[in-house]
Amino acid sequence: MSAQRRYSIAVIPGDGIGKEVMPEGTRALEAAASAHGFEVDLQWHDFASCDYYAKHGQMMPDDWKDRIGKVDAIFFGAVGWPDTVPDHISLWQSLLQFRREFDQYVNLRPVRLMPGVPCPLAGRKPGDIDFWVVRENTEGEYSSVGGHMFPGTEREIVIQETVMTRHGVDRVLRYAFDLATKRERKHVTSATKSNGIAITMPFWDKRVEAIGAEYPGVTHDKYHIDILTAQFVMNPQRFDVVVASNLFGDILSDLGPACTGTIGVAPSGNINPDGTHPSLFEPVHGSAPDIAGKGIANPVGQIWSAAMMLEHLGEAEAAASIMRAIEETLATETGRTGDLGGKADTVSCGKAVASLIG
Ligand code: ATP
Ligand code: MG
Numbered sequence: 001m002s003a004q005r006r007y008s009i010a011v012i013p014g015d016g017i018g019k020e021v022m023p024e025g026t027r028a029l030e031a032a033a034s035a036h037g038f039e040v041d042l043q044w045h046d047f048a049s050c051d052y053y054a055k056h057g058q059m060m061p062d063d064w065k066d067r068i069g070k071v072d073a074i075f076f077g078a079v080g081w082p083d084t085v086p087d088h089i090s091l092w093q094s095l096l097q098f099r100r101e102f103d104q105y106v107n108l109r110p111v112r113l114m115p116g117v118p119c120p121l122a123g124r125k126p127g128d129i130d131f132w133v134v135r136e137n138t139e140g141e142y143s144s145v146g147g148h149m150f151p152g153t154e155r156e157i158v159i160q161e162t163v164m165t166r167h168g169v170d171r172v173l174r175y176a177f178d179l180a181t182k183r184e185r186k187h188v189t190s191a192t193k194s195n196g197i198a199i200t201m202p203f204w205d206k207r208v209e210a211i212g213a214e215y216p217g218v219t220h221d222k223y224h225i226d227i228l229t230a231q232f233v234m235n236p237q238r239f240d241v242v243v244a245s246n247l248f249g250d251i252l253s254d255l256g257p258a259c260t261g262t263i264g265v266a267p268s269g270n271i272n273p274d275g276t277h278p279s280l281f282e283p284v285h286g287s288a289p290d291i292a293g294k295g296i297a298n299p300v301g302q303i304w305s306a307a308m309m310l311e312h313l314g315e316a317e318a319a320a321s322i323m324r325a326i327e328e329t330l331a332t333e334t335g336r337t338g339d340l341g342g343k344a345d346t347v348s349c350g351k352a353v354a355s356l357i358g
Pocket of ligand 2: 079286287
């Protein structure tokens, strides 16, 4: 008899609506676990929050890595409460530490039309748009390499370098091509700008060719980032997996969900594909101080993040059952929350989804 499948999950609600949507995320997780024959060991933590900062003068305990470094995945809500802790401190001392210390070198976001979510692009229906944005998450344009000379004078000079390593580029490209092999269309689109950025981007393009050659079953093409953003709006149905450097990926991973109206309900993964450290799953939205404490936040971003996490853990059927439950719930006015013109609150929407997970 095989042992029961069991996953340890660090649950970090964080701040604001993170604390309200997280219980709905874990409700869905537990429903999926019991329906699909595995266990989740949920370990709740109060750090990586501004409440924790108020008590301890820092966002996380010194031994945070020991506390969560061995779990199978991290389930995160939202961080930030700018009235008490400036965003650059709350973010840098929590989420960005996880990304860096756990080498979560892929940022993954779905772009998918969902029922009940008004699409800003006319004439599209659910099923028309369904692709992934894969963003390099550790180097590239966001490397803190450069200098600032003669500040405040007429001679002022600022320089910031892009750092691309073959190791860093190849590993995110491999992730994108691997992802494409699991999809029906098996196609990768690369974001480039080699006509203007004449050293790093031609290198990126060359690595796309080299890694692409390792995947004969996957086709690939490339677009310059300017026309690619236009294509997201005009022809989003043509994409399957889109891979991009840190800066281009940052832009595309907001633009994509915005094109499908889902930025408020979309999830994301910060993934360490090698499994050397845990990966982290969280909704795209932030802590939303303007609606926090009212019980009206849409929990779907958190619940969809649970589905992504289960997919990552190898529980594809459980993930699919959460997705079906989300789609069924969003299709009804009684299931949707107020931000989508529905009548549900956070808890009733979360319960509706959980009751449909089978
Ligand atoms: P970040 O800190 O991640 O950059 P932010 O703090 O600028 O994000 P959010 O917290 O995502 O922004 O909120 C932006 C707007 O969207 C707010 O007006 C908020 O009320 C609304 N919003 C965000 N998430 C949700 C949600 N889950 N349900 C309903 N409304 C939401
Ligand atoms: Mg914020």
